[in-house]
Amino acid sequence: MNANLAAIYARASVRMKAAFRERSWVIGDTLFPFLAMSAFVLVYRGLRAPREYEGFVVLGGAMIAYWNNVLWGMASQFFWEKEQGQLQLYLITPVSRMSILLGMALGGIVMTTSRALTILIGGMLIFHVSFPLAKALPAFGLFLLTLGAAYSLGMILSSLFLLWGREVWHTATLLQEPIYLLSGFYFPVSAMGLVIAAGASLLPVTLGLDGIRQVFYGPAAHGLVPLRFIPPIQVALTAGFLYLAHRALRFMEELGKREGRLTLRGD
Amino acid sequence: MIGSSAAIQTHGLTRVFHARQKAGEVRALRDVALTVHRGECFGLLGPNGAGKSTLIKILTTLLLPTSGSALVAGFDVVRAPLEVRRRINLVSGGDSSGYGILTVRETLHLFSQFYGIPGPLARRRAADLMDVTGLSEKANTRLSSLSTGMRQKLNFARGFMSDPEIIFLDEPTLGLDVEASRDVREFIARWIRERPERTVLLTTHYMAEADELCGRVAIIDHGVILALDTPSALKRTVPAEPAFEFQVSATGQPLDPLREIRGVRSVSHHAHPGTGAVELRVVVDEDDVIGEVLGRLKALERSVIHLTKMEPTLETVFIHHVGRGLTDEENEQDGELS
Secondary structure, three states: OOHHHHHHHHHHHHHHHHHHHOOOHHHHHHHHHHHHHHHHHHHHHHOOOOHHHHHHHHHHHHHHHHHHHHHHHHHOHHHHHHHOOOHHHHHOOOOOHHHHHHHHHHHHHHHHHHHHHHHHHHHHHHOOOOOOHHHHHHHHHHHHHHHHHHHHHHHHHHHHHHHHHHHHHHHHHHHHHHHHHHHOOOOOHHHHOHHHHHHHOOOHHHHHHHHHHHHHHHHHHOOOOOHHHHHHHHHHHHHHHHHHHHHHHHHHHHHHHHHOOOOOOOO | OOOOOEEEEEEEEEEEEEOOOOOOEEEEEEEEEEEEEOOOEEEEEOOOOOOHHHHHHHHOOOOOOOEEEEEEOOEEOOOOHHHHHHHEEEEEOOOOOOOOOOEHHHHHHHHHHOOOOOHHHHHHHHHHHHHHOOOHHHOOOEHHHOOHHHHHHHHHHHHHOOOOOEEEEEOOOOOOOHHHHHHHHHHHHHHHHHOOOOEEEEEEOOHHHHHHHOOEEEEEEOOEEEEEEOHHHHHHHOOOOOEEEEEEOOOOOOOHHHHHOOOEEEEEEEEOOOOOOEEEEEEEOOOOHHHHHHHHHHHOOOOEEEEEEEOOOHHHHHHHHHOOOOOOOOOOOOOOOO
16 A cells, blocks of 8 residues: 555544544533533524524534644644654654644544534434535535645644644634634624625635535525635635645745754754 | 665764854764665764764754765655655654554554555564564553553564664663663664664664674764774774783782782772672783782782783773763753754
C-alpha cells in the first residue's frame, strides 16, 4: 500500500481504537454538549419562536462537534505531539504531513459523529424537532462539502500550531466563543447583519450551516448566501484551503528547521 | 543522489542559533567535515552541548544547517529531505513513542505504516523486534501500563521497524538499567553483524559503549571535531605513562619507600572499603621498573593479591582532547535554543 494511504489508515485507527477503549468521552463529548444545545432550544421555545429555530439549534449543535474536531482533534495535534516529544518521529517519516493530519481527522470523526448523532437524535426525540426526510440527501451532500472545506481550513491552522503551538493554542482558546458566535451555530447568521455575516461566511462551517438550514427550511432559514452558490463556494474553499495548507505546512516546517524550533518542547 | 561509498558525508557544516531573548549567538557546529562509510558503526562522543544532537538533527532533516552541506545515503538533507527520510530512522534515548491507549504490538505496527511496510512484513518484523528487545511478553500490554525502561525499549524497537539503511541512535541507553542497556548493546551489535550494509551513527555518554560497538569514533566539543579514528588508534594518540594497579595485603610495613625507587614517578594508595586490602597505583617511567617495585613490596612484607597494567581508555582519550570528563552538569541544548 502507498505509504501515505497507509499512514492515513494507521493514524485514523489510533483514534478509533481510543474511542472504543476509553469510553469516558461519551459523557463529556455527547451528554454535556447536548445540555448546552438544549438550553438554546428552551430559550427559543420560551420566546415562542417559530419551530424552525429549534431545528437551527439542533443542526448548529451537531455542527459544533465537527468544528471542535477540526480545531482540537486535528489542527492542534502537532502541538501536542511536540509537547509529548514525539513530533520528530512523525517528521522524519517519508509521508506527507497532510496524510497524518487526514488520518487524525478521519479517526476523530467516529467520536465526533457519535456526538453529532446524539444531538440530532436527542433533539428529534426529546424536543420533537423534525427535518424533512426528502431533503436529507442534498443536506448530507452539502454537509460533506462543508466538512471538506472545514478540515482543509484545519490543515492550514495546523501549520500554525506546528511552529507557534502555545501561542496559537491560547489564541484559539480565546477565539473559541467569538467563532461560535460568528458561525451562527444557534441562530441564522444573517441576524448579525450583512457585513459581519458575509465576513463570517468565510468560515466553511458558517456557510455550510447556512446552506443546510436553507435545504431543510427554505426561506424560513433566513439564509444569507443563495443556496445555489454554496456548494461551488465550498468546493472552491476546499481546493483553495488544501493548496494553502500544503504551502503553509511546508513553509512552517522550513521556518521551524531554519529557526531550530521545530521540535522544541514548551514553545 | 551522489554515488558514493559514504553513508554520511558533511562538508563545512555549520549551525548558528540566534538567541531570542538575549543578544548574541551560539555556534553549535563549526565547519564539521565528516565521512561515515556504509556498513560502519560510527560513534560520536562529546559532553553536553558539544553539538552531537544538532548534528543528528541536521542529518535527520529536522534542522537546517546555517552553511555547509550534508549528504545522507547520497542525498542532500536540504534539497532532498524526502529521499533521506525514506532511508533513515532515529532513536533518541530518554524519549518514548506512541500512545498510552495502544499496545506494544499496535505501536510498532503504527510507526511501520508511515514507511509503507506491508502488513504481514510489519507484523513479522514487530514480532522479531519484540523478541530481541524482551518485549514479547508485553506485546498486548498498553503503553500506559509499561515501565519507563520498557517504553524506552519500545522506542528503540520502533526505530528498527523500517529496517533503515542508516540509523541514528542518540544516547540509546540513556536512563536504562544495566541489564536493559546490555540488551540494547547486544541488539545493536547483532543488527550490525547481520546487516553489514547498514550504517549506525551512535552518540553516547558511555565510553565503553562506543568502545564496544563502534569501528570509528569522533570526539566533538563546542561544535568542533577534535579527533576521529578507531578506538584503538585514538588510544595510541594519548601520551601514556605506564601505570600499574596493585592490590596488596593490608598488613606490613609502610609503603613510602616505593617512592624512592628510581623510575617511579608517583605512588598513591587507599584501603579497599570492602576487603581492607590496599589498592595501590604506581606510575613509572618504563615497564621494567615494576620488577623492582615488586621486589620492594616483598621486602615490605606486603603480599601482592592482584596486579593490572592500566591501558588508556576512550575516557582517557576524551579527557586528553576535551580537557574534562563527561559530566551532566550542563544541559544539552538539544540542538535548539530554549
